[in-house]
Amino acid sequence: MADTLNNNFQNVTSQVLADLGPVLTGERDLHHTATAALQVVMSAANASTGALFRFQEKPAMLASIAASGFTMFPQTAVFPLLPKHIHAMIHATGAQRLCKERCDIFLSSTGNISSAWFRCIAPLRVRGKLVGALLLGERHGGANYSSELLAQIGHLTPYIGLAIYNHQLMSSLEERTTENLRLIASVHSFWDDALAAFAATIDVKHVHMHGHSIRVGRYAAGIAEAMGMNVAEVTEMRAAGYLHDIGKVTVDKHIFTNPGALAPAEFQEMADHTVLGHRIVSQVHFPWPSIGAVVRSHHERADGSGYPDRLRSDDLSVPVKIIAVADTFDAMLSDRSYRKGRTLGEAATELSWLAPAKLDADCVHALLVQLRRDAVRQMGPDRAWPKTSPDERTRKPFLDSSIACHISPTDIDHFVSELNRRVNHGRAYSA
Numbered sequence: 001m002a003d004t005l006n007n008n009f010q011n012v013t014s015q016v017l018a019d020l021g022p023v024l025t026g027e028r029d030l031h032h033t034a035t036a037a038l039q040v041v042m043s044a045a046n047a048s049t050g051a052l053f054r055f056q057e058k059p060a061m062l063a064s065i066a067a068s069g070f071t072m073f074p075q076t077a078v079f080p081l082l083p084k085h086i087h088a089m090i091h092a093t094g095a096q097r098l099c100k101e102r103c104d105i106f107l108s109s110t111g112n113i114s115s116a117w118f119r120c121i122a123p124l125r126v127r128g129k130l131v132g133a134l135l136l137g138e139r140h141g142g143a144n145y146s147s148e149l150l151a152q153i154g155h156l157t158p159y160i161g162l163a164i165y166n167h168q169l170m171s172s173l174e175e176r177t178t179e180n181l182r183l184i185a186s187v188h189s190f191w192d193d194a195l196a197a198f199a200a201t202i203d204v205k206h207v208h209m210h211g212h213s214i215r216v217g218r219y220a221a222g223i224a225e226a227m228g229m230n231v232a233e234v235t236e237m238r239a240a241g242y243l244h245d246i247g248k249v250t251v252d253k254h255i256f257t258n259p260g261a262l263a264p265a266e267f268q269e270m271a272d273h274t275v276l277g278h279r280i281v282s283q284v285h286f287p288w289p290s291i292g293a294v295v296r297s298h299h300e301r302a303d304g305s306g307y308p309d310r311l312r313s314d315d316l317s318v319p320v321k322i323i324a325v326a327d328t329f330d331a332m333l334s335d336r337s338y339r340k341g342r343t344l345g346e347a348a349t350e351l352s353w354l355a356p357a358k359l360d361a362d363c364v365h366a367l368l369v370q371l372r373r374d375a376v377r378q379m380g381p382d383r384a385w386p387k388t389s390p391d392e393r394t395r396k397p398f399l400d401s402s403i404a405c406h407i408s409p410t411d412i413d414h415f416v417s418e419l420n421r422r423v424n425h426g427r428a429y430s431a
């Protein structure tokens with residue numbers, strides 16, 4: 001009997017972990033997964049009712065996030081907690097039996113449900129801090145919660161606690177990010193500097209990301225300028241570059257340091273930065289209409305192979321296409337945990353190969369125009385042909401100062417003619 005219970009519970013542990021996996025690795029629908037996890041624990045414990053609560057600090061209470069088996073249950077059930085209840089839950093060893101006499105140790109009687117509905121409580125803790133509680137009701141057939149069963153339930157609770165903790169962490173990061181953006185939005189005169197400072201905070205996740213958003217803003221502005229956009233549009237593209245990866249604030253840090261290929265769940269969490277970032281910027285009123293689309297769609301590709309919506313070239317706006325090119329260009333030049341950064345020549349070659357199937361050819365062309373201007377300037381005023389104008393000589397370089405422009409204008413002309421040839425299907429002139 002004990003062996004059956006053990007085997008049963010080992011299976012359940014794996015089952016609960018499998019159900020909690022999406023939450024632990026980035027799934028944001030806590031209620032859905034909490035309900036699934038609760039049901040498998042209940043079925044393994046043979047409990048007829050159960051509820052999962054999360055701990056809220058101010059005011060101190062347990063608030064339900066999932067419940068099952070009850071004929072009537074409030075939308076959110078709460079147990080206000082006194083310091084003695086919190087203390088008892090922090091120091092309890094594993095799951096505990098609840099009975100009339102013991103209820104008051106862990107739960108108050110001032111909630112909108114009765115503690116008498118439950119026969120077992122398993123406090124959920126992460127690094128010694130209370131994050132919630134799992135409460136189970138009567139077992140089918142009126143059986144008791146044996147010590148062995150309580151110990152097995154206790155083995156599951158760290159995983160459920162971690163899922164709740166991760167979710168709360170992500171929610172508070174999202175709220176803080178939105179609030180910071182709103183603050184910046186309220187001080188219009190400092191947009192550019194404030195956004196640049198904000199962009200730097202997006203990139204603190206990993207050393208390989210440092211400066212990425214600032215550089216993408218810089219390259220996007222350069223591409224926009226070479227495409228003939230006006231000053232306001234160029235400013236908009238710089239801001240869009242600064243903010244394009246804002247959703248990464250909630251991506252788990254360890255994913256950026258993973259030296260190998262990402263597991264499917266990790267890839268999904270990384271890909272979700274587009275959707276989550278979109279959710280954040282949708283709550284802020286920007287003076288630029290393209291920000292939302294850029295944040296959501298900068299990983300879409302012209303042939304529909306991108307994410308999150310598998311949009312194709314015709315569905316993508318010019319700002320989205322510009323950021324996709326600027327982002328790809330900077331990613332190519334940067335070191336990653338799994339590869340060294342490309343040289344400038346390699347990046348320019350690869351970019352022109354990616355157009356028009358993946359990236360927009362006009363945007364790539366505009367980037368090459370800007371690179372050529374840097375390359376000409378690099379030659380010095382005496383060797384450059386045609387002669388550079390005084391304006392051109394004082395112009396800010398396109399490339400970030402960390403990247404040497406060791407590429408000749410002739411090389412870039414070659415990339416441009418290759419690009420044109422491919423876009424025009426091998427014809428020098430199209431009729």
Ligand SMILES: [Fe+2]
Binds near residue numbers: 244245273298299
């Ligand atoms: Fe991104």
